[in-house]
Amino acid sequence: MGILLNNSWTSPKKLKTKGIIGMNRRNIRYIGRYNDRHLYPLVDDKLKTKLLAHEYGITTPALIGTVTTQFHVKHITTMVAGHGGFVIKPAKGSGGKGILVIDHVDGDAYVKPSGHHLGREDIERHVSNILSGLYSLGGSPDVAVIEALINFDESLSEYTYEGVPDIRVIVFQGYPVMAMMRLSTAASDGKANLHQGAVGVGLDIASGWALRGVQFDRSRQDHPDTGHDLASLHIHGWTTLLELAASCYEMTGLGYLGTDMVLDRDHGPMLLELNARPGLAIQMANGEGLRPRLDLIERQTESRSPVERVAFAQRHFARRGELEVTSSAPATAELAQTAFSSPGNSL
Amino acid sequence: MSRLPFYLLTGLLIVAGIALSIHRHVEFEVPWTPGEKRQVWEVEAQVDFVGQGDPVIVDMALPGPQQGYRLLTENTASSGFGLSFLEDERGRRAQWSIREASGPQQLYYSAQMLVAPQAKRPDTPPPKLKKLVWEPPFDAAAKQVIERAHQRSADAYTFARELIRDFTGDRQGENVRLLLTQFEQVPLLVKLLNEAGVHARQVSGLLLEDGRRRQSLTSWLQVYNAKGDWVLFNPYTGEQGRPENLLLWEDRGEAVLDVEGGSNSRVYFSMIEHNQPAAAAVRNQLSNDTLLNFSIHSLPLEDQALFQTILLIPIGALMVVFLRVLVGIKTSGTFMPVLIALAFIQTTLLTGLIGFLLVVAVGLVIRNYLSYLNLLLVARVSAVIITVIAIIAIFSVLSYRFGLNAGLTITFFPMIILAWTIERMSILWEEEGPKEVLIQGGGSLLTAVLAYLAMNNPWVRHITFNFLGVQLILLALILLLGNYTGYRLLELKRFKPVTES
Secondary structure (H helix, E strand, O other): HHHHHHOOOHHHHHHHHOOOOOHHHHHHHHHHHHHOOOHHHHHHOOOHHHHHHHHHHOOOOOOEEEEHHHHHHHHHHHHHHOOEEEEEEOEEEEEOOOOOOEEEEEEEEOOOOOEOOOOOOOOOOOOOOOHHOOOOOOOOOOOOOEEEOOOHHHHHHOOOOOOOEEEEEEEEEEEEEEEEEEEEEOOOOOOOHHHHHHEEEEEEOOOOEEEEEEOEEEEEEEOOOOOEEEHHEEEHHHHHHHHHHHHHHHOOOOOEEEEEEEEEEEEEEEEEEEEOOOOOOOHEEEEOOHHHHHHHHHHHOOOOOOOHHHHHHHHHHHOOOOOOOOOOOOHHHHHHHHHHOOOOOOO | OOOOOHHHHHHHHHHHHHHHHHHHHHHHHHOOOOOOOEEOOOOOOEEEEEEEEEEEEEEEEEEEEEEHHHHHEEEEEOOOOOOEEEEOOOOOEEEEEEEEEEEEEEEEEEEEEEEEOOOOOOOOOOOOOOOOOOOHHHHHHHHHHHHHHHHHHOOOHHHHHHHHHHHOHHHHHHHHHHHHOOOHHHHHHHHHHOOOOOEEEEEEEEEOOOOOOEOOOOOEEEEEEEOEEEEEEOEEEEEEOOOEEEEEEEOOOOOOOOEEEEEEEEEEEEEEEEEEEEHHHHHOOOOOOOOOOHHHHOHHHHHHHHHHHHHHHHHHHHHHHHHHHOOOOOOOOHHHHHHHHHHHHHHHHHHHHHHHHHHHHHHHHHHHHHHHOOOOHHHHHHHHHHHHHHHHHHHHHHHHHHHOOOHHHHHHHHHHHHHHHHHHHHHHHHHHOOOHHHHHHHHHHHHHHHHHHOOOOOOHHHHHOOHHHHHHHHHHHHHHHOOOOOOOOOOOOOEEEEEEH
């Protein structure tokens, strides 16, 4: 790697051979062609997504309540009373903007996962800002959604710092094509956004085992804060999670979709939010371009159910990890399949 | 979905854009480059006559479309006279009329003629041959003169040349001298040419010389060959061809001035040469409003100035599309950089940049304090706008006190751009940290500066303003860029690690 330090550019030809999709191609060829604009509000408004998911029997984090008017901002503290931790997010926010996570309440203070204490007026101001449209696209008035905190599966706690790790699955025409896990770091301030410094870990579509890790677009073997090896990262209930993600296609009608899932300790895989314009960093995390997989899906003419689509994807997109194996690691896909049968808290 | 209609559309736009531009260049001589100067002659004709108390009609030939010159504007001054411009087989003529005129009268006509080497004369049919009956002894003399010239010539032009030579200097023979006792030289030449079967006529031209006054028209011979092409001859020297500085005033073989009801009529000419910037010369061009001639130049000057700026926006837009789609620069807001660049045009680049950075930096600090006050968002944005006004006012006053007039031009920055930028940047700062502010803010400023450099280029300003067809080309380019599915330049760096493993 060091040899090429002064030459930090690659050629379009190399990227093409790797099947990497660039922004322009994503916008025109996939988002433009497969995502009808009038469907965007379904995913851009998280409240709508939540209600729709409820209709389709897809689990999402429990809804504590919503705040729709400035007048009701004062009621926020009574609304969250009794719940240990909660999350306040703008219904129309994007890129994780305006999401406030409160880990627990300590007397009058609301404590963020980082240990930072917030007062009642801080919470109220945040909700008020959300309502004013500070975080929404185009600054339109918004609604604040308050959800119960996810008790994320503790098998993952060694891979994350202060935040909930989420799993992004790209679903193309209903087929899960590529997946990665996003681990928050100290650099990302507990947020799971790759461009803010979260670690992205590519996941094998067949088994849910980690393939490769990146931070700031450069590859990584371990979590920068916990020092834990990424190679041993495996998602329990992987097939269930993929089926959940795949069924979002029927739910929204969007052909090119980013689904953000979390693993809840008690409720298993949950849908956190959907994205009609998913980013391309997933290719970095997987060390592989999306294009061959998308091309394969585009050639499919048969119509399949979500379960069949997941099976198809697992059959065709299986891959072997690139991470250096130190301790216990998967030998075969069969091992991964057995691991799937024991979901939940394995601490 | 077939992409063919799309490529046809963009191809059509480009072809139409190029065709419109070339049409404007060729037809109206709009130069491609802005620095060009155009030579313009201001010619004034003064008609003098003495009225006798009767109705008067003054009929004067006017310069028509011709080779080498193009009429820009024309004016007349003639108090109390009715005036109309006629255009018929006698060419363009002005006709002044009055019921009663007595004593010396003066009429003025002035025209601005643009020197335009590409200008062509319209095709006019050659004049009819006038067979004349010559009375003895002139018939024999004419015959001999024609015979002599005919022998030493090959075609119409050489014949005319030989004929004129026989009228000049030593070669002037008995026969010619005899004929000249009866006829004037130029009409005589026309007669002899006609007699020999050569179409020819007498025309009047003005030799242009800067600053000359009280000049008269000179007579010239127009000779046609069998094909209908014509050549101008100097009837006194036999020199062939049109002198550079000859403006044909009357080219149909008619009388230049015809005064009914007046006596002692004469026409004098004065002229001045001046050089105009090409753009001004274009503006003065008489426009006959056809669709192809659809031009901003027909608008009032004030609106033209506005359009000059508006027509630059597509250039800035192209720049933004280029930088975002091909390079991959991040900007905050899609076309905010173009608006910032427009403001730079008003302030000049350096003062604009410094002013922008100063105002935004101070604004960020103030907005940071405002966010501690726990205000509603609308109130906060409004407060930011007011503080921006205050900052601009303070900077303007300070810079004026220090003798820097440049500081005053910051006011050209639309308030909303500055307030919006401060608001966006501070949100970005809170959520993504100062690094993202630098990336997006820097990207916006870089894009704005590049857009400014493109838009403020005198060449670009000239082209966009004078060739509306260019807008179609820009549209086609932007459409084509919008169709680009390849990699962005910065993606070659971003995705580099993937290609290594």
